[in-house]
């Protein structure tokens with residue numbers, strides 16, 4: 257049966273955007289960043305392990321921290337909240353997920369329209385040390401394997417993209433691009449780095465298009481992501497927040513549920529959609 261509209265006490269929505277932060281995955285066993293006792297930043301200074309400068313200075317330390325987080329991600333499973341969002345899409349509702357999370361859990365739950373604002377921990381890319389690359393005698397070349405700047409031209413002409421894709425986020429020495437030898441790093445957005453323009457454009461577009469945005473498990477402390485739910489509110493979409501610790505958005509949005517993603521979302525999404 258095709259569900260083509262949302263009916264929630266007189267609200268009608270045809271395009272829904274689900275905006276998620278680390279709290280969305282908390283019940284899957286992945287720590288959040290800023291929860292007081294359990295947050296990752298309560299135990300580690302993000303400037304030490306989540307910036308390009310930290311990686312340039314101590315690549316192995318940064319790699320090892322991401323491998324440890326990757327262990328939690330690989331053993332995690334989507335929770336009832338992820339599944340409720342994916343079910344909605346499978347029932348024919350126009351759903352776009354904008355996630356700040358790097359854990360792939362929305363996709364593993366079955367959501368197909370997922371915008372990864374901050375990248376994906378399990379995807380690797382080359383560390384583009386532009387300083388080194390452009391300081392070299394000759395201008396850097398673009399490595400055909402990793403598309404990064406190769407500071408030197410002795411690249412392996414027989415290496416290809418599959419050789420790069422075969423490398424995983426695993427314990428051990430920091431791996432190198434098989435083509436040009438550049439260090440590899442997780443394809444996530446570190447502090448001080450810009451978001452991928454295509455992801456950010458898609459996110460703004462999903463906010464402009466939606467008539468309902470549900471913000472789940474986000475502290476709304478990191479820009480530009482934090483502005484997205486506010487933009488939805490400003491342009492007249494209905495906005496709902498799901499967070500056990502309501503943010504400033506709660507006083508302005510249309511409904512705020514001070515509960516967890518896995519507890520609230522299944523009931524909330526079921527009550528939002530009337531079958532027609």
Ligand code: APR
Nearest residue numbers: 277278279282288289290356473474475478499501516517
């Ligand atoms: N269900 C829903 N929300 C929860 C749950 C839960 N079970 N548990 C915690 N929360 C809420 C917290 O109250 C908090 O508001 O999730 C939010 C998590 O906030 P952060 O740890 O700051 O995570 P996030 O908002 O995703 O951080 C944004 O900051 O460090 C960067 O790149 C990192 O993407 C991250 C960004």
